[in-house]
Amino acid sequence: MADADIGLIGLAVMGQNLALNMDEHGFRVAVYNRTGTRTDEFLRGPAAGTRIVGCQSLATLAQALKRPRQILLMVRAGAPVDDLINEVRPYLEPGDCLIDGGNSHYRDTERRLRELGSDGILYLGVGISGGEHGARRGPSIMPGGDPRAWPPLAGLFQRIAAQVDGVPCCQWVGDGGSGHYVxxxxxxxxxxxxxxxxxxxxxxxxxxxxxxxxxxxxxxxxxxxxxxxxxxxxxxxxxxxxxxxxxxxxxxxxxxxxxxxxxxxxxxxxxxxxxxxxxxxxxxxxxxxxxxxxxxxxxxxxxxxxxxxxxxxxxxxxxxxxxxxxxxxxxxxxxxxxxxxxxxxxxxxxxxxxxxxxxxxxxxxxxxxxxxxxxxxxxxxxxxxxxxxxxxxxxxxxxxxxxxxxxxxxxxxxxxxxxxxxxxxxxxxxxRQPVLPANLIQAQRDYFGAHTYERVDRPRGEFFHTDWLARSSTGEA
CATH class of the missing domain: 1.10.1040.10 (N-(1-d-carboxylethyl)-l-norvaline Dehydrogenase; domain 2)
Known part of the structure; x- marks a missing residue:
């Protein structure tokens, strides 16, 4: 039955603990790992007695999710994220959302957002901090990306995040790669x-x-x-x-x-x-x-x-x-x-x-x-x-x-x-210094490269060049 609230791909330590955290807060989670034995071990071990659903293929993961689908990727940054996106993309529909929860470079996040957006797929780059304990008991979560993807996910992420003085340590950061940048x-x-x-x-x-x-x-x-x-x-x-x-x-x-x-x-x-x-x-x-x-x-x-x-x-x-x-x-x-x-x-x-x-x-x-x-x-x-x-x-x-x-x-x-x-x-x-010796650096740059300089007795934006060799050889100040 397509009744899982969110899918999670990648069952290393962070992925497992986030899945347990989400389950504990009442969300039904479908999980998938490239190595199927890890999925089995997780379900028999830490996830025993939970409502977490194990999937042995990306196709069955996609089938297990409510629409529009929300899928959290918890894999190593770089090429593994691109490879996984290419694998899961055929099972997605316009309006579905992929969420990268790893330490991706923000420029990769912005590229992926554009590429997936051409197919109508929403994308979020979400920074998650706190290590193993934070993932399980409440991490700091920094979401950014397509703003249309945030409202359906805000409740989930803010509930599983750490809480300080009743305020979740998870707020919308901004567009593009801003979440991963922060x-x-x-x-x-x-x-x-x-x-x-x-x-x-x-x-x-x-x-x-x-x-x-x-x-x-x-x-x-x-x-x-x-x-x-x-x-x-x-x-x-x-x-x-x-x-x-x-x-x-x-x-x-x-x-x-x-x-x-x-x-x-x-x-x-x-x-x-x-x-x-x-x-x-x-x-x-x-x-x-x-x-x-x-x-x-x-x-x-x-x-x-x-x-x-x-x-x-x-x-x-x-x-x-x-x-x-x-x-x-x-x-x-x-x-x-x-x-x-x-x-x-x-x-x-x-x-x-x-x-x-x-x-x-x-x-x-x-x-x-x-x-x-x-x-x-x-x-x-x-x-x-x-x-x-x-x-x-x-x-x-x-x-x-x-x-x-x-x-x-x-x-x-x-x-x-x-x-x-x-x-x-x-x-x-x-x-705290109103004046620094950078004036000497500018003089040196102008001497050997005619890079020009500004003057303290003239408006900013006016640039000057001096023939330093000629003036020094004639003894001029």
Whole structure:
């Protein structure tokens, strides 16, 4: 019988947990997996006793769904999504909707939307964050695409999403690839948060000489204040875990961080749009550097540290490191919102920055108390150009700035790399400067390439060129 509310293709961990989540909220789900044995195992195992329907072919999946059909694709981004769309397309009719719930690049989403739209098939690119637990108990869901597809699906997605203060962490993002774009920036901010936390951990351990138990207590304490967040919480939990021999398990893990590319996508798009996404980009580069384990081990034997003497007072510096982490986090989110703002302008999207903060408050990896402050900032000024200009964040940065600067001074003196903390401060200092030395760069560009320059004593938009060689050889100023 064609009575299933939604179809789901792809029964890896996320797909299985989303299917269970939807079933638990009263939706009848038909599932299909390319490997039929996985479908059978799911139905006999986690899905036993549910109303979930297993299908052994795409044809039977299409037959099991109410019309217009709604089918959620939970497969690896890239070519697998295109291959699956081509396979399922013959079973679809005009008005049916395909939903890509993976980490697809937003330009792929926009291409697929156009291609499927030519056949009258609706398409959504939906960012889903929260990992295995979020998918099962309530993720953050960021839907974008064809706006006609959203009303029939809004009830389902908002019911299975995380709920904070009675508000679902799922709101319509906008047209085209905007849903996947917001998820991409979410992941970039996640890269930045993780790198900042890692740097704070390293300063506590290598800079202050604290043991793992002491650091664990520091993070647990931080999680009760302005840094309250999922990533700080799990950091405290990770540092509490011991290996079978009683040693901290963290010390047994190789210091080479992997990635799946969404952070790099954010950095690449920032370069295209001219946005200084410095912290997130440094977090990506830090992972690249960590992966060069063999080279780093060889370099350690040859490159001198050249350390400076530095008086380290642990208790004072714990508070300073806290402030540095918090201030850099503010800059990271400010940069992420700068990128989303510029992307919306470039692509003609109407996105709600405060609504994005609401979606990220629960279910997702970067969920934190801090997001309420971002929502409040956009409530005060919906067209806020930059979070750093909001009165609340201006005051918070002014309060934490001394500890931030002293933390970086300590790190530099002790030879400890803090690329994310450092790039955030460089961004802050650059953003607050009314005059920068870029005038010299423009003069150099005009000297060797006749690229012209604007003058401070003439209206913007007027361009000038100087024959620098001729004027310098005659001694003219």
């Amino acid at each position: 998820k991409m920036v979410h992941n970039g901010i996640e890269y930045g948060d993780m790198q900042l936390i890692a740097e704070a951990y390293w300063l506590l351990r290598e800079g202050l000489g604290l043991d793992i138990d002491e650091i664990q207590r520091v993070f647990a304490d931080w999680n009760r204040g302005v840094l309250d967040s999922f990533l700080i919480e799990i950091t405290a939990q990770i540092l509490h875990v011991r290996d079978d021999d009683g040693a901290p398990l963290i010390d047994k893990i190789l210091d080479s961080a992997a990635q799946k590319g969404t952070g790099a996508w954010s950095g690449a798009d920032a370069l295209e749009l001219g946005i200084p996404l410095t912290l997130i980009t440094e977090a990506v580069f830090a992972r690249f550097l960590s992966a060069m384990k063999g080279q780093r081990e060889r370099a350690a034997a040859w490159l001198p540290p050249g350390l400076l003497s530095f008086a380290v007072e642990p208790e004072k510096f714990i508070a300073r490191i806290h402030d540095a982490l918090y201030a850099a986090k503010i800059c990271s989110y400010a940069q992420g919102y700068m990128l989303m703002r510029q992307a919306a302008i470039a692509n003609g999207w109407q996105i709600d920055p405060g609504g994005i903060a609401l979606m990220w408050r629960g279910g997702c990896i970067i969920r934190s108390r801090f997001l309420n402050d971002i929502k409040a900032a956009f409530d005060r000024e919906p067209d806020l150009e930059n979070l750093l200009l909001d009165p609340f964040f201006r005051e918070e940065l002014a309060r934490t700035l001394p500890g931030w600067r002293k933390t970086l001074a300590m790190a530099i003196g002790l030879g400890l790399p803090v690329p994310a903390l450092g790039s955030a401060l460089a961004f802050y200092d650059g953003y």
